[in-house]
Amino acid sequence: METCMDFLNWLERDMAIKILMCLDDPSDLVRVSTVSRSWHDFVIESGLFKQLCLRMFPQLSSVARVIESSCRMREPADVGSSSSMEWESLERDHKVYACLARVRGCTSLAVRNCISLAISASSTDNYPEESIDNTLHARDIIAWRPSYWSSKGQSDPAVPETLIYKLVSDLCVITEINIHPFQADFQSGSPIYSAKSVRFQMGHPKSPMNLESDLMGAACQQSADDKFVWTYNSQEFSMAQENRLQKFELPEPVLCIGGILQIELLGRVQRQEMDGLFYICVSHVNVMGHSLSPSFDVQILEPSGKFLLEYCPEASNYSPEDEPCARSGVPILPTDLEQQINVRGWEQILIMLRGNPPEVEDNEHDDPD
Structure with missing residues (x-):
C-alpha cells in the first residue's frame, strides 16, 4: 500500500486472469473495469466478460463471431490498421458479452x-x-x-x-x-x-x-x-x-x-x-x-453449425409493460431488481459500456458498499 503499485503489473497475465475470473458476478467485473484505464483495457484485452458468459452459458461456445447492428458504432481511430480493427473487435465483444451477462442475472425476476x-x-x-x-x-x-x-x-x-x-x-x-x-x-x-x-x-x-x-x-x-x-x-x-x-x-x-x-x-x-x-x-x-429478442439474435452458419451472435443496442429486451425504453444501449432490468442496485454502480456500468472509464478519484470517504 505504501508503494501504491498495481498488483496486475506484478503478476503473470494468466495468473491475473485466473484471479479476476474468480468473480462470478457481472457487477463485480464492471467495478474492476472502472478502477483505472489500465484495468479497463486489461478486462477488454483478456475477454473476461466473454469467459464469464461461457461459464454461465456453455452453449455460447458455438458462437463464431459477434456482430453489432447499430447506427452509432464508433469508427476505428486508424482506418485500415490491423491493430485498431482488432481493438474494435475486442471492444465490441466486451460490450456485447457484458450486456449478455447482465441479462442472465435477471432471469428469475422476468420469467x-x-x-x-x-x-x-x-x-x-x-x-x-x-x-x-x-x-x-x-x-x-x-x-x-x-x-x-x-x-x-x-x-x-x-x-x-x-x-x-x-x-x-x-x-x-x-x-x-x-x-x-x-x-x-x-x-x-x-x-x-x-x-x-x-x-x-x-x-x-x-x-x-x-x-x-x-x-x-x-x-x-x-x-x-x-x-x-x-x-x-x-x-x-x-x-x-x-x-x-x-x-x-x-x-x-x-x-x-x-x-x-x-x-x-x-x-x-x-x-x-x-x-x-x-x-x-x-x-x-x-x-x-x-x-433475449430483439436485443440479441443469432444466425446459423451452415454447414458448420456455428452461430453469429448479433446485438442491437437500440432495442430493449423487455416489452413496454416492463420498462419504457432502453438506456444507452444497455438492456433495461425490471424495476424491482433495479431498486436493489446502487445508483452509482449503474452509472459506472453505463460509463464502462460507452468505452470511457472514469478518472481515478479518491474514494476514501465513499460508502464501502
Whole structure:
C-alpha cells in the first residue's frame, strides 16, 4: 500500500486472469473495469466478460463471431490498421458479452411462458382431437371437450414419446419446464396417464425452414426429431402420477440457441382398460424463461453449425409493460431488481459500456458498499 503499485503489473497475465475470473458476478467485473484505464483495457484485452458468459452459458461456445447492428458504432481511430480493427473487435465483444451477462442475472425476476407454437409429437392417438396443440392451453375443457394430447397405445411400457415446441425467439434463457399429465375422468377409476420420467433437449433446425409450412399439419402426427440439432441435453427428472402441473427446474438457466425445445417422455405407467395398451397423455405444457429478442439474435452458419451472435443496442429486451425504453444501449432490468442496485454502480456500468472509464478519484470517504 505504501508503494501504491498495481498488483496486475506484478503478476503473470494468466495468473491475473485466473484471479479476476474468480468473480462470478457481472457487477463485480464492471467495478474492476472502472478502477483505472489500465484495468479497463486489461478486462477488454483478456475477454473476461466473454469467459464469464461461457461459464454461465456453455452453449455460447458455438458462437463464431459477434456482430453489432447499430447506427452509432464508433469508427476505428486508424482506418485500415490491423491493430485498431482488432481493438474494435475486442471492444465490441466486451460490450456485447457484458450486456449478455447482465441479462442472465435477471432471469428469475422476468420469467414467462416462452412457447410460441407446437411443432410435432412422435405419435398421436386421435388427430386432431388429441393433438399436441391442446397442450398450449391451460384449460382442461375447451368447447365442452377435455383438452389434452394422447400418444398412440403401446404394449411395451418402455416405448418413449417426444413433444417438440418452437419458442418465442431464437435466443431464450430457460429456467424450468412445467408439465401437467392428463387425468381421464371419463374412464373408470379416473386414471392419470403420466410418464415415468422426462428429459429436455434444446437446439435449432438443421437447415432453414418455414416451421409452419414444413412441419405443421400432418407432421404433427409423427416425430420431427431428425430435422433438428440438439445443443443441450438435460438430466432425467422423475414424473409423479398426479393430476397437477409438475415443475421441473433446470440446475442452471439454459441459453436455447435456435428456439427449439424437445420434451422426452420416458416410460409409461398407465394401461387403458378398454384395449390393454399403455398411453402417455399431457394436458398442458409451459416453458418458463424469457426471450433475449430483439436485443440479441443469432444466425446459423451452415454447414458448420456455428452461430453469429448479433446485438442491437437500440432495442430493449423487455416489452413496454416492463420498462419504457432502453438506456444507452444497455438492456433495461425490471424495476424491482433495479431498486436493489446502487445508483452509482449503474452509472459506472453505463460509463464502462460507452468505452470511457472514469478518472481515478479518491474514494476514501465513499460508502464501502
